[in-house]
Amino acid sequence: MPTTEAVVRTNAGLAAELRVGVMRLRRRLALERHPENDLSLGQMAVLGLLLRRGELTIGELARLERVQPPSMTRTVSCLEQLGHVARGPHETDGRVVVVTLTERGREVVLADRSRRDAWLAVQLAHLTPDERATLRRAAPILDRLSQAD
Amino acid sequence: MPTTEAVVRTNAGLAAELRVGVMRLRRRLALERHPENDLSLGQMAVLGLLLRRGELTIGELARLERVQPPSMTRTVSCLEQLGHVARGPHETDGRVVVVTLTERGREVVLADRSRRDAWLAVQLAHLTPDERATLRRAAPILDRLSQAD
DNA sequence: TGGGAATGCTTAGCGGGGCTAACGAGTTAC
DNA sequence: GTAACTCGTTAGCCCCGCTAAGCATTCCCA
Numbered sequence: 020m021p022t023t024e025a026v027v028r029t030n031a032g033l034a035a036e037l038r039v040g041v042m043r044l045r046r047r048l049a050l051e052r053h054p055e056n057d058l059s060l061g062q063m064a065v066l067g068l069l070l071r072r073g074e075l076t077i078g079e080l081a082r083l084e085r086v087q088p089p090s091m092t093r094t095v096s097c098l099e100q101l102g103h104v105a106r107g108p109h110e111t112d113g114r115v116v117v118v119t120l121t122e123r124g125r126e127v128v129l130a131d132r133s134r135r136d137a138w139l140a141v142q143l144a145h146l147t148p149d150e151r152a153t154l155r156r157a158a159p160i161l162d163r164l165s166q167a168d
Numbered sequence: 169m170p171t172t173e174a175v176v177r178t179n180a181g182l183a184a185e186l187r188v189g190v191m192r193l194r195r196r197l198a199l200e201r202h203p204e205n206d207l208s209l210g211q212m213a214v215l216g217l218l219l220r221r222g223e224l225t226i227g228e229l230a231r232l233e234r235v236q237p238p239s240m241t242r243t244v245s246c247l248e249q250l251g252h253v254a255r256g257p258h259e260t261d262g263r264v265v266v267v268t269l270t271e272r273g274r275e276v277v278l279a280d281r282s283r284r285d286a287w288l289a290v291q292l293a294h295l296t297p298d299e300r301a302t303l304r305r306a307a308p309i310l311d312r313l314s315q316a317d
Numbered sequence: 318t319g320g321g322a323a324t325g326c327t328t329a330g331c332g333g334g335g336c337t338a339a340c341g342a343g344t345t346a347c
Numbered sequence: 348g349t350a351a352c353t354c355g356t357t358a359g360c361c362c363c364g365c366t367a368a369g370c371a372t373t374c375c376c377a
Contacts, residue, residue: 030289030292030293030300031282031285031286031289033289033292033300033303033304033307034285034288034289034292035216035281035285036307036308036311037193037288037303037307037310038197038209038212038284038285038288039213039216039311040307040308040310040311040314041190041193041194041197041310042194042197042209042210042213043233043234043310043311043314043315044186044190044310044311044313044314045190045191045194046234046235046314046334046335047234047313047314047316048187048190048191049335049362050335050336059361059362059363060187060191060362060363061362061363061364062362063187064188064191067184067188076325076326077325077326077327078324078325078326084192085192085195085196086195086363086364086365087364087365087366088325088326088327089326089327089328089329089364089365089366090363090364090365091326092326092327092328093327093362093363094362094363096327097362109325112324112325112372112373113325113371113372113373114324114325114326114371114372114373115324115325115326115372116325116326132184133180135187136180136183136184136187137180139183139186139187139313140179140180140182140183142313142316143179143182143183143313144179145316146309150305150309151179151182153302153305153306153309154182154186154306154309154310155182156299156302156306157302157303157305157306158182158185158186158189159185159189160295160299160302160303161186161189161190161192161193161303162185162188162189162192162193164193164196164288164291164292165189165192165193165195165196166192167196167291167294195363195364198333198364199364199365208332208333208334209333209334210333210334210335211333225354225355226354226355226356227353227354227355235334235335235336236335236336236337237354237355237356238335238336238337238355238356238357238358239334239335239336240355241355241356241357242333242334242335242356243333243334245356246333261343261344261353261354262342262343262344262354263342263343263344263353263354263355264343264353264354264355265354265355
């Protein structure tokens with residue numbers, strides 16, 4: 020029976036470990052919803068993108084989150100119903116829908132994010148500086164991996 | 169507008185980056201289902217546990233995956249229907265259900281895992297040795313984070 | 318300039334997989 | 348013997364991926 024350390028020395032072993040770790044951590048993060056807020060992980064991600072990059076189309080949001088358009092349509096519709104986001108027409112292209120953050124959405128995402136990340140930030144504070152440094156380097160790599168073909 | 173690097177210097181910023189990265193990578197990994205196999209991420213995780221640790225009860229599986237019992241009941245039922253797993257009685261405690269890997273389940277999980285992790289392993293091979301080393305160190309930290317309260 | 322191809326979004330519907338609430342069967346403690 | 352607890356299940360909710368198919372709109376080209 021190989022130990023975890025030995026298994027992780029191969030790429031396949033590292034792949035398996037990463038898969039399980041990523042899966043479990045996401046599950047844990049999804050759980051961290053405050054009763055008073057009703058933003059899901061996917062909604063958070065979209066509001067975060069709009070906050071950082073200004074208005075975006077449905078298609079751009081879908082590509083950035085690596086999701087199929089129908090999935091993004093649904094998320095945006097939900098956010099629109101909540102009043103956090105507004106749909107608008109494109110200046111020149113009648114097919115395109117432009118999504119913008121409403122003022123209320125801006126407030127909500129900032130407040131919500133700080134609450135939501137509070138749990139994880141606390142856990143991070145319990146790690147050693149070395150471990151935090153590892154995660155700092157790992158985070159962008161994970162994101163890049165998710166964008167690979 | 170702060171750059172990503174600056175944001176990640178704080179624990180809250182790192183938390184946000186990790187959240188997004190983990191979310192996206194899990195999505196990407198869940199997508200990597202081969203048409204010929206019908207094992208989902210959750211099913212893989214359970215079969216992997218049984219492969220490594222032998223027979224386990226529903227409750228043990230739920231605790232190990234950090235899932236509520238009803239969720240594990242459903243996953244195990246599905247695996248049982250597929251013939252990859254068998255439910256059995258506990259020796260002394262009539263309440264407990266013991267789950268074991270069938271011979272077929274054993275074969276399937278090994279074949280499936282290698283196919284499933286193939287994509288990720290290829291991506292890992294494209295990274296620099298330094299980046300791979302970072303992920304090797306990060307993987308167990310992610311898993312530990314997922315187990316925190 | 319008219320018409321087919323391409324593009325952007327939506328609708329409909331499927332499935333995985335989390336959760337809580339409530340309950341029955343079995344066990345334990347008193 | 349009975350009350351309290353524990354394990355697993357059922358029922359039902361929600362999130363959030365996906366594909367297939369359809370409707371506008373735009374683009375391109377004969």
